[in-house]
Amino acid sequence: MITFKIVTPNGVTYEDEIEKVTIPTGDGEITVLENHAPLVSTLVPGAVFVHKNGQIVHLAVSTGILEIRPNSEVYLLADTSERAEDIDVERAEAARARAEKMMKEKDALADVDFVRIQAMIERETARIGVAKKYRDVK
Ligand code: ATP
Secondary structure: OEEEEEEEOOEEEEEEEEOEEEEEEOOEEEEEOOOOOOEEEEEOOEEEEEEEOOEEEEEEEOOEEEEEEOOOEEEEEEOOEEEHHHOOHHHHHHHHHHHHHHHHOHHHOOHHHHHHHHHHHHHHHHHHHHHHHHHHHO
16 A cells, blocks of 8 residues: 655645545656656646545646655645646636636746746646546546
8 A cells, every 4th residue: 555645835735545646847758657667857737646445546746746655655735736637727717717827928028937827737738627527436
């Protein structure tokens, strides 16, 4: 089994003993099984799939850090994370539309704002994707 924990500024949002987890990283999506080699990588906005007892828990995450420790301990330090069933799709779509509108006005933006808005769009797109996929498989 894997000890899997997601920690955000709001505290621990997920903690369980699981069999397998798929995680979006800066080096691509990785699937972690028991006894994975230790690893530190960046976490990028996307979907996390937690496998346990034949069930899959779907979550959206934004940016952060992934740490795989020896002894099958896997930690995500994430800016945000939500379980698919808790995602408010309308809120995410409204937030993404606002960010896209700002992006259209990008001539007036400094590079740093451009990067922040791009990150907002990716975060909301991850939420929308996770929520819709979850609703489809339900
Ligand atoms: P908004 O612009 O809609 O307020 P945001 O993208 O600025 O959202 P974040 O800073 O990413 O919000 O997250 C703030 C908190 O709200 C976090 O705890 C996050 O998990 C939660 N959250 C954000 N968007 C949603 C959503 N669409 N559904 C459910 N929870 C959300």
